[in-house]
Amino acid sequence: MSSSRVVRVRTDDSAVVTTLRRGIEQIQAELEVTPTFPPEVEEAAARAAASPRLPDLDRTDLPFVTIDPDGARDLDQALHVERDAERPGCYVVHYAIADLAAFVTAGDPVDLEAHRRGQTLYGADSKVPLHPPVISEDAGSLLPDQVRPALLWTIRVDAEGEGTDVHVERALVRSRAQLTYEQAQASIDDGSASEVLLLLREIGVKRLARAAARGGVSLPLPEQEIETGEEGGWRLEFRSQLPVEMWNAEISLLTGFGAATLMVYARVGLLRTLPEPDPRDVQRLHRTARALGVEWPAEQLYPDFIRSLDPTDPAHAAVVVASARLLRGSGYVAFDGEVPAEPQHSALASEYAHVTAPLRRLADRYAGEVCVALCAEEPVPAWVLTALPTLPDVMRTTGQKASSYERAVVDLVEAGLLAGRVGETFDGVVVSVDDKDERRGKVTVGSLGVEAPLTSGEPLPLGHDVRVSLTEADVEKRSVRFEVAG
Numbered sequence: 001m002s003s004s005r006v007v008r009v010r011t012d013d014s015a016v017v018t019t020l021r022r023g024i025e026q027i028q029a030e031l032e033v034t035p036t037f038p039p040e041v042e043e044a045a046a047r048a049a050a051s052p053r054l055p056d057l058d059r060t061d062l063p064f065v066t067i068d069p070d071g072a073r074d075l076d077q078a079l080h081v082e083r084d085a086e087r088p089g090c091y092v093v094h095y096a097i098a099d100l101a102a103f104v105t106a107g108d109p110v111d112l113e114a115h116r117r118g119q120t121l122y123g124a125d126s127k128v129p130l131h132p133p134v135i136s137e138d139a140g141s142l143l144p145d146q147v148r149p150a151l152l153w154t155i156r157v158d159a160e161g162e163g164t165d166v167h168v169e170r171a172l173v174r175s176r177a178q179l180t181y182e183q184a185q186a187s188i189d190d191g192s193a194s195e196v197l198l199l200l201r202e203i204g205v206k207r208l209a210r211a212a213a214r215g216g217v218s219l220p221l222p223e224q225e226i227e228t229g230e231e232g233g234w235r236l237e238f239r240s241q242l243p244v245e246m247w248n249a250e251i252s253l254l255t256g257f258g259a260a261t262l263m264v265y266a267r268v269g270l271l272r273t274l275p276e277p278d279p280r281d282v283q284r285l286h287r288t289a290r291a292l293g294v295e296w297p298a299e300q301l302y303p304d305f306i307r308s309l310d311p312t313d314p315a316h317a318a319v320v321v322a323s324a325r326l327l328r329g330s331g332y333v334a335f336d337g338e339v340p341a342e343p344q345h346s347a348l349a350s351e352y353a354h355v356t357a358p359l360r361r362l363a364d365r366y367a368g369e370v371c372v373a374l375c376a377e378e379p380v381p382a383w384v385l386t387a388l389p390t391l392p393d394v395m396r397t398t399g400q401k402a403s404s405y406e407r408a409v410v411d412l413v414e415a416g417l418l419a420g421r422v423g424e425t426f427d428g429v430v431v432s433v434d435d436k437d438e439r440r441g442k443v444t445v446g447s448l449g450v451e452a453p454l455t456s457g458e459p460l461p462l463g464h465d466v467r468v469s470l471t472e473a474d475v476e477k478r479s480v481r482f483e484v485a486g
Contacts, residue, residue: 095252
């Protein structure tokens with residue numbers, strides 16, 4: 001379940017692209033991150049890519065497919081689904097996850113650099129990868145028609161969509177096709193889809209219903225695409241998730257639930273956790289929904305409200321983006337011998353583990369290794385147990401940097417969106433007020449889908465409609481500001 005706000009570039013306007021790239025380079029310099037790797041890391045990665053440690057088990061007979069955004073090269077996951085021959089109405093899910101341990105050894109230059117970075121950073125048309133591309137976008141990626149080492153998860157799913165048995169082992173796999181979300185959805189809609197995609201739809205629909213029944217919520221965060229307006233300037237458009245994206249995400253969640261079950265039972269592992277949302281954040285979301293004209297009945301709980309939103313509606317999409325605030329406080333907890341006192345992920349209403357994105361997230365490599373050892377009834381490797389206690393802090397600090405990176409890119413895009421409109425007035429709603437100065441706060445401008453700082457000569461009326469004037473939209477500073485008009 002992601003809380004990331006993805007912004008992609010969908011324009012050929014060289015001025016827009018140049019401004020974005022210059023701004024992103026500045027962000028990277030400020031945060032001291034870089035897409036490039038030290039020479040010793042690149043050299044170690046190239047050696048590992050040329051001679052990976054390969055497993056004996058060969059499951060290249062399974063016709064896997066990958067489903068990812070257009071142009072993706074760091075493919076962590078490949079999917080195969082079939083009906084369970086032993087249980088009518090049930091399914092067998094095979095989920096291949098890139099095996100980083102085939103290329104990375106504890107303490108080697110690639111491993112040390114991965115611990116420093118923690119996770120891949122994404123922003124507009126650039127990224128700062130966790131691993132060198134020779135691994136993450138080539139030798140370790142589950143690209144089509146290539147034999148690759150993988151952690152092969154086999155999960156049996158009952159007729160209601162509930163996972164009943166999980167096992168993971170190392171195997172060689174081969175993807176048959178790399179599909180974009182649009183290609184996968186189009187083939188399902190026009191009836192030309194393979195059985196794998198049709199079964200993905202069956203399971204996905206059932207699992208979404210189960211999530212609703214248990215009170216879980218997964219934010220259908222829409223991507224935002226930068227385009228160029230007809231009369232010049234930037235335009236920021238929401239691109240809502242396709243159904244196949246949500247069904248595909250349910251397979252990842254299914255695997256994470258299975259991994260957590262294995263680790264909790266064995267009392268060793270690494271869980272992804274999330275406390276209950278702060279009531280103040282829920283109240284703020286109520287105000288944001290009202291600012292955007294989205295009805296939220298007072299008696300409706302926030303998980304039910306989120307599920308009721310239609311991300312194809314721009315106003316609903318903006319509320320979904322604002323809902324990410326409810327995921328604040330997420331983290332990791334490592335354990336060996338005793339299950340943590342609060343192991344649950346509140347938004348998913350269950351124990352959960354990150355195991356399906358090791359090319360892009362450090363924690364997944366370690367959690368995957370724990371599960372492989374448990375399923376083989378072998379001791380968890382010493383290098384894993386040694387690192388487990390430090391991983392929550394590594395992921396916390398690198399996660400903060402990832403959030404700063406994401407926020408800075410969004411600020412850059414919003415400033416570019418509004419550049420040239422300084423002095424214009426808009427309708428908005430005050431969604432927060434500064435505790436130390438009631439004349440300062442935040443306003444949501446529904447017509448723009450933007451939340452930005454607001455100032456006034458008088459105390460701001462929290463939750464009330466206001467007419468605001470845009471006083472600053474500075475691309476260089478990545479700054480947008482409003483003040484109460486009149």
